[in-house]
Amino acid sequence: MTPGTPTESPAAAVPAIEVLxxxxxxxNGTLALQPVDLSIQEGEFVTLLGPSGCxxxxxxxxxxxxxxxxxxxxxxxxxxxxxALEGEGKNQETPGRPKFPGSPRGTGGAEPRPGGRRMxxxxxxxxxxxxxxxxxxxxxxxxxxxxPRAEADARVAEALELVGLTKxxxxxxxxxxxxxxxxxxxxxxxxVQPNLLLMDEPFGALDxxxxxxxxxxxxxxxxxxxxxxxxxxxxxxxxxxxxxxxVMMAARPGRIVEEVRIDEPYPRSEEFMVSSEFQHYAKHxxxxxxxxxxxxxxxxxx
Amino acid sequence: MSITWNTxxxxxxxxxxxxxxxxxxxxxxxxxxxxxHRPRVQRLLLPLLVGLLLVGxxxxxxxxxxxPPYLVPSPxxxxxxLVADWAVLGGALLVTLKITVLSFIVATIVGVLVSFLFxxxxxxxxxxxxxxxxxxxTPIVAVAxxxxxxxxxxxxxLVICATLVALFPIISNTTLGLRSIDPDLQAYFRMNRATRxxxxxxxxxxxxxxxxxxxxxxxxxxxxxxxxVAEFVAGTGGNATGLAYQILMAGYQLNxxxxxxxxxxxxxxxxxxxxxxxxxxxxxxxxWHASELSHD
Numbered sequence: 001m002t003p004g005t006p007t008e009s010p011a012a013a014v015p016a017i018e019v020l021x022x023x024x025x026x027x028n029g030t031l032a033l034q035p036v037d038l039s040i041q042e043g044e045f046v047t048l049l050g051p052s053g054c055x056x057x058x059x060x061x062x063x064x065x066x067x068x069x070x071x072x073x074x075x076x077x078x079x080x081x082x083x084a085l086e087g088e089g090k091n092q093e094t095p096g097r098p099k100f101p102g103s104p105r106g107t108g109g110a111e112p113r114p115g116g117r118r119m120x121x122x123x124x125x126x127x128x129x130x131x132x133x134x135x136x137x138x139x140x141x142x143x144x145x146x147x148p149r150a151e152a153d154a155r156v157a158e159a160l161e162l163v164g165l166t167k168x169x170x171x172x173x174x175x176x177x178x179x180x181x182x183x184x185x186x187x188x189x190x191x192v193q194p195n196l197l198l199m200d201e202p203f204g205a206l207d208x209x210x211x212x213x214x215x216x217x218x219x220x221x222x223x224x225x226x227x228x229x230x231x232x233x234x235x236x237x238x239x240x241x242x243x244x245x246x247v248m249m250a251a252r253p254g255r256i257v258e259e260v261r262i263d264e265p266y267p268r269s270e271e272f273m274v275s276s277e278f279q280h281y282a283k284h285x286x287x288x289x290x291x292x293x294x295x296x297x298x299x300x301x302x
Numbered sequence: 303m304s305i306t307w308n309t310x311x312x313x314x315x316x317x318x319x320x321x322x323x324x325x326x327x328x329x330x331x332x333x334x335x336x337x338x339h340r341p342r343v344q345r346l347l348l349p350l351l352v353g354l355l356l357v358g359x360x361x362x363x364x365x366x367x368x369x370p371p372y373l374v375p376s377p378x379x380x381x382x383x384l385v386a387d388w389a390v391l392g393g394a395l396l397v398t399l400k401i402t403v404l405s406f407i408v409a410t411i412v413g414v415l416v417s418f419l420f421x422x423x424x425x426x427x428x429x430x431x432x433x434x435x436x437x438x439x440t441p442i443v444a445v446a447x448x449x450x451x452x453x454x455x456x457x458x459x460l461v462i463c464a465t466l467v468a469l470f471p472i473i474s475n476t477t478l479g480l481r482s483i484d485p486d487l488q489a490y491f492r493m494n495r496a497t498r499x500x501x502x503x504x505x506x507x508x509x510x511x512x513x514x515x516x517x518x519x520x521x522x523x524x525x526x527x528x529x530x531v532a533e534f535v536a537g538t539g540g541n542a543t544g545l546a547y548q549i550l551m552a553g554y555q556l557n558x559x560x561x562x563x564x565x566x567x568x569x570x571x572x573x574x575x576x577x578x579x580x581x582x583x584x585x586x587x588x589x590w591h592a593s594e595l596s597h598d
Contacts, residue, residue, distance in 0.1 A: 066489055121493055127486040131508045131590045143504070144494045172590050 022072035033254040047243040055254025120189030126181035128173040135169040159191040179210035250292035375559040383559040398544035405464030406525035413472030421480040438470035446535035467528030471520040479513025515583040522575040
């Protein structure tokens with residue numbers, strides 16, 4: 001039932017994302033990201049973990065096509081980012097599509113239907129339109145793609161149900177708590193029925209309890225919808241809890257230090273968070289992070 | 303129908319008793335804030351009080367110092383003149399109001415269109431913005447004679463003058479507003495391949511509304527000032543004359559009470575326009591924008 005991690009199904013391995021020695025230098029000369037290589041398989045939950053300034057957000061934005069790499073290439077499903085993603089509407093699915101997990105439709109995009117891939121990006125802040133209702137906010141990507149209103153509304157209702165906000169469809173964002181606003185933002189991501197979900201420290205501004213809840217809900221969604229998720233965070237615990245693979249990054253200059261596979265079965269419960277395995281992973285990442293920053297400091301002092 | 307065990311002071315918490323019978327018959331549970339402490343009443347009452355004090359002081363001063371009406375008329379005399387000369391003043395008010403409203407509408411339309419143009423490209427804005435500023439800093443009193451000479455129709459020439467005065471705040475505010483969009487939301491629109499038009503209608507225009515209404519508030523007053531100033535410059539206009547002309551004539555005839563009455567009408571018009579704009583702002587932004595949420 002777990003979405004195929006690459007170790008389990010190497011044969012069907014389709015790299016959803018390939019980063020080929022992509023690097024980023026900002027116009028003022030700062031090297032935000034050294035050339036990095038990274039390959040992410042379909043169905044993986046990969047976390048980019050690191051301190052601020054390590055280029056994790058930069059890398060994510062390059063994957064999203066929001067930033068161009070200074071050098072190197074990024075491929076989504078073996079195509080350049082711009083070409084890989086087709087707009088909604090050009091490939092609308094039939095209205096009666098099955099909406100439950102495990103249905104043939106969601107099997108990790110094994111069918112290479114050209115242009116059938118969609119990506120959703122969730123920002124650090126909810127990034128909602130303050131003048132529009134929750135419903136209208138979630139409907140935005142469908143409106144932009146000119147999806148017929150009736151179908152759009154049905155899909156919005158479905159997405160709101162997934163994040164548990166059906167009751168608040170008519171509310172304005174300001175009436176909601178920070179956690180609920182983030183859920184709206186996630187619903188807006190889900191409503192396009194993405195294959196790839198990119199999240200840039202989405203729960204960073206929330207309190208611990210809300211964050212745990214949303215983390216758990218996100219895992220549930222990932223499993224249900226067979227998504228590929230790339231998740232940026234600076235929290236080691238969040239990374240270990242969520243990911244099937246953690247990509248550890250370090251700052252000055254931004255680079256990938258280590259990749260750690262979290263070989264723990266899903267679904268992961270609260271108990272996993274207090275298990276010795278969890279501690280083991282967390283400790284390992286902690287050490288690796290410290291070593292990387294020590295290394296940086298030494299270089300800086302020389 | 304009294305239930306004895308219920309009214310008894312027995313502490314028994316096991317039974318969730320129905321609400322105890324009210325001792326006083328039907329006392330509605332309203333938060334009894336004294337009338338004078340309610341912010342709404344205060345907002346109305348306090349300025350009114352200041353106004354009464356000022357008018358009262360004015361009246362007392364005029365009567366006490368026996369000031370002649372050709373220097374300072376008393377408020378009572380002013381009101382009397384307003385009523386007595388209503389045939390003249392009312393007509394004049396309508397003319398001024400017409401020019402003000404027309405120029406305000408034209409300024410709004412032209413201003414918004416220019417702003418749309420400005421945000422389409424920095425190049426256009428860079429090329430044209432200095433001229434918008436030029437428009438703003440050139441005193442209308444200096445330009446009005448030219449316009450009045452060039453444009454034959456007196457109403458049209460006055461409307462043009464007043465529009466020139468009222469235009470700039472709308473252009474500058476709306477342009478600023480159309481540019482003041484959340485960069486993440488803009489990125490989101492770009493990522494979803496929104497067209498220019500979609501971005502304008504769905505993102506830029508709603509984001510610009512608070513700024514736009516701020517511009518409207520300023521411009522409504524300026525349109526009135528423009529209308530009055532233009533008419534002053536035009537002097538004896540056509541057969542339909544506005545309040546400015548009445549003030550001019552009253553000045554020549556030393557009919558100071560009428561002058562004051564006309565002034566009062568201009569001020570009241572300005573206040574009414576401002577109130578209308580405040581109401582429109584609230585109607586458009588009341589539910590979501592921070593500027594309108596702090597009330598009450």
